[in-house]
Amino acid sequence: MSGSTTCPGCGLELPASGWLWDPRRNASPECWRLFGEVQGFELRHLELVRDYHQLAVDAYQAQHAPRDHREVRPIGVAYALVGLHLALDRGVPGVEVRAAHQRMGKPDASWPRLEVPERTGTVTVFDVAAAGTMAGSVSGHAEAVRGWAAAVWRAWAPRHAAVASLTDRLLG
Ligand SMILES: [Zn+2]
Numbered sequence: 668m669s670g671s672t673t674c675p676g677c678g679l680e681l682p683a684s685g686w687l688w689d690p691r692r693n694a695s696p697e698c699w700r701l702f703g704e705v706q707g708f709e710l711r712h713l714e715l716v717r718d719y720h721q722l723a724v725d726a727y728q729a730q731h732a733p734r735d736h737r738e739v740r741p742i743g744v745a746y747a748l749v750g751l752h753l754a755l756d757r758g759v760p761g762v763e764v765r766a767a768h769q770r771m772g773k774p775d776a777s778w779p780r781l782e783v784p785e786r787t788g789t790v791t792v793f794d795v796a797a798a799g800t801m802a803g804s805v806s807g808h809a810e811a812v813r814g815w816a817a818a819v820w821r822a823w824a825p826r827h828a829a830v831a832s833l834t835d836r837l838l839g
Contacts, residue, residue, distance in 0.1 A: 674698035676731030679791040693733040702727050702792045708800035708808060715805060719812045721761035723795070725750035726816040729823060730787040744781055745774060748830045749837075751820045756831070771837045779829040788818035 671680045674695040686696035694702075705723065709715040728747035746768050753759035753767055795815050799808025823830070 672697055674731075674791075675734075677787065677791045679793050681793075693731045698731075698792060701796055704800055705792055705796050705808075712805050712808075715808060718761055719809055721750060721764045722754050722816045723812050725754070725764070726812070726819045727792060730791075730819045732781075732783045732787065734783050744783075745778055745830075745833065746771060748781060748823060748826065749834050751816060751823075752827070752830050752834055755817060755820050756827075767838055779826075779833060781823075781826050781829060784822050784825060786822055788815070788822040790815045790818040 670683050672683045672695040673680050674697070676693045677698060679695070679698050679701075681695065681697035681701065684697050684700070686700065688696055689699070692699060702723075706720070709720045709723065725747040728743050729751055732744040732747075749771065750764045750768060753764050754761065759767070790811075792815070795808060795811040798804065798811035820827075
């Protein structure tokens with residue numbers, strides 16, 4: 668294989684691997700694989716699992732929200748955005764964010780349409796991998812995930828009010 672792929676979700680360019688694209692995912696297979704490595708690093712460090720895993724999952728999902736969802740309501744995106752809102756605006760710990768996702772229940776027609784912004788942040792999972800697993804640094808990983816999640820959440824600024832009100836309505 669030669670050349671590179673560009674991730675449709677985050678814009679990350681990586682050497683082409685020849686792996687198959689998963690049409691259900693708005694991500695290149697190389698970007699998705701790199702996220703898998705980042706999660707693997709988290710799983711080897713208890714404090715990262717506890718404090719950063721949920722934030723990383725929500726950041727990845729919000730950054731890779733499918734752009735063309737005229738027919739399909741982007742279900743996972745609402746969970747990811749509520750997660751980022753809880754963690755970054757309200758200081759809710761990762762374990763509680765996970766519990767909140769479960770309390771949100773199933774989406775219905777009353778949930779707002781959350782139109783995807785033109786760009787979903789300039790920080791990517793590559794920055795997290797470079798600072799964390801590639802450098803063998805737990806603190807580098809933690810700091811990079813915080814910066815990554817904050818950049819993704821900032822990119823969604825036009826939807827912050829809708830996400831906050833959905834959070835209030837579902838979680839009280
Ligand atoms: Zn990507």
